[in-house]
Amino acid sequence: MSTEQQPALVLLAPGGRRPELREALREFGRVFEADRPERVRQLVRQEHPDLVVLYMDGSDEILALCAELDQALGTKAVVIGTDANFATMRAAMQAGARDYLAEPIATEELQAAIARLVQGERRAHRGRVVTVFGTKGGVGKSTLAANLAVVLADRQRQRVALVDLDLEFGCAATLFGARPSLTIVDVCRRSGALNLSMVEEVLTRSTHSSVEILAAPTTPDLAAFVDGEGKREPDRNYVQEILRVLRSSYDWVIVDTAVDFGEAVITALDEAERVLFVTTPDVPALQNSAKGLDILLERLGYPQEKLQVVLNRGNAGIGLNGDEIAKVLDHPIQFHLPSDGDVAVRAANLGVPLVRLRGRSALARAIAKVGASLVETRDRSHRVSALGAK
Ligand SMILES: Nc1ncnc2c1ncn2[C@@H]1O[C@H](COP(=O)(O)OP(=O)(O)O)[C@@H](O)[C@H]1O
Numbered sequence: 001m002s003t004e005q006q007p008a009l010v011l012l013a014p015g016g017r018r019p020e021l022r023e024a025l026r027e028f029g030r031v032f033e034a035d036r037p038e039r040v041r042q043l044v045r046q047e048h049p050d051l052v053v054l055y056m057d058g059s060d061e062i063l064a065l066c067a068e069l070d071q072a073l074g075t076k077a078v079v080i081g082t083d084a085n086f087a088t089m090r091a092a093m094q095a096g097a098r099d100y101l102a103e104p105i106a107t108e109e110l111q112a113a114i115a116r117l118v119q120g121e122r123r124a125h126r127g128r129v130v131t132v133f134g135t136k137g138g139v140g141k142s143t144l145a146a147n148l149a150v151v152l153a154d155r156q157r158q159r160v161a162l163v164d165l166d167l168e169f170g171c172a173a174t175l176f177g178a179r180p181s182l183t184i185v186d187v188c189r190r191s192g193a194l195n196l197s198m199v200e201e202v203l204t205r206s207t208h209s210s211v212e213i214l215a216a217p218t219t220p221d222l223a224a225f226v227d228g229e230g231k232r233e234p235d236r237n238y239v240q241e242i243l244r245v246l247r248s249s250y251d252w253v254i255v256d257t258a259v260d261f262g263e264a265v266i267t268a269l270d271e272a273e274r275v276l277f278v279t280t281p282d283v284p285a286l287q288n289s290a291k292g293l294d295i296l297l298e299r300l301g302y303p304q305e306k307l308q309v310v311l312n313r314g315n316a317g318i319g320l321n322g323d324e325i326a327k328v329l330d331h332p333i334q335f336h337l338p339s340d341g342d343v344a345v346r347a348a349n350l351g352v353p354l355v356r357l358r359g360r361s362a363l364a365r366a367i368a369k370v371g372a373s374l375v376e377t378r379d380r381s382h383r384v385s386a387l388g389a390k
């Protein structure tokens with residue numbers, strides 16, 4: 001896909017073998033060559049390669065580097081070795097290598113192995129898009145989206161972008177006390193294909209969290225530049241391009257939405273691996289939610305597993321219990337967030353995410369659970385796809 005970065009490989013090999021390997025690897029994307037381990041470390045930090053190819057001719061230094069890449073630098077390596085004995089292969093795998101390829105290795109065989117490994121790494125590293133949606137205003141979508149982003153970024157140590165697709169009245173940045181000078185509109189006005197740095201340039205940062213925010217337009221009329229008649233190129237879907245660019249670099253892209261089925265929101269729902277559908281236990285919200293869930297499942301055809309219902313303020317006490325609500329919605333409730341106006345409203349008024357302001361409150365802990373569950377599900381699917389790649 002044109003908007004995603006090409007794969008990058010780092011190659012460490014002795015001078016004699018390097019030109020041939022470089023040629024064989026070139027078809028996968030950008031190849032950065034190193035002549036010594038220190039250069040590999042530098043390149044890994046600068047270029048964030050998909051895979052490192054290490055040539056081993058006898059020295060244990062390569063295995064130590066392989067283990068360091070895996071454990072300290074979060075990058076996988078494949079080892080090519082001159083030695084076909086089992087002990088060497090096993091040592092490489094124990095050092096965290098994705099595979100060990102013994103010389104002599106034919107170009108096609110090498111390319112097939114690299115293709116499989118790069119694809120596996122890309123699948124594992126692709127960031128997840130989580131769209132927070134609901135078919136009623138005021139149910140807590142923005143509160144959940146912002147605080148979930150903080151939980152993932154600061155407690156789970158993930159790289160997180162928060163995208164505000166409530167294009168007319170979004171206030172995600174306000175929940176962080178930030179006043180964005182650049183917004184999503186500034187990305188959509190650029191000419192040519194979007195790339196990561198164009199999007200990164202307009203992200204808003206705050207002092208309260210490492211979450212990076214793509215802010216909504218500053219006034220409602222500007223929304224049309226993003227997904228309406230004001231688009232610079234009418235046939236482009238800017239929201240899709242932005243989400244794909246962000247997911248190629250961020251671990252998580254959390255999307256806050258408005259209550260509508262316009263292009264921006266539908267795109268965010270389509271692109272998402274997970275939709276968190278927020279509702280509250282009042283009859284109007286539940287009625288709209290039942291309709292909304294029906295549209296997502298029947299008309300948009302999403303699988304049940306893509307949707308998780310979040311019941312916000314479920315303990316506020318209006319006579320409907322969780323089971324009755326699940327029945328009305330015809331969908332199980334995955335997460336419960338308690339009602340706590342003192343925490344939620346105070347945090348919003350101060351411009352400090354509630355999970356930071358009152359991290360030990362029941363509401364903050366409930367949001368932290370949602371974050372932990374997302375990470376756990378992703379890690380489980382990585383383990384499964386890693387097994388499949390072997
Ligand atoms: N669990 C909660 N307890 C108390 N107040 C809440 C809770 N969740 C959200 N709120 C408050 O409800 C209002 C609407 O929340 P918001 O997240 O903006 O909803 P939405 O984005 O769905 O319109 C805000 O004032 C917010 O602080």
Ligand SMILES: [Mg+2]
Nearest residue numbers: 141142166257
């Ligand atoms: Mg909102």
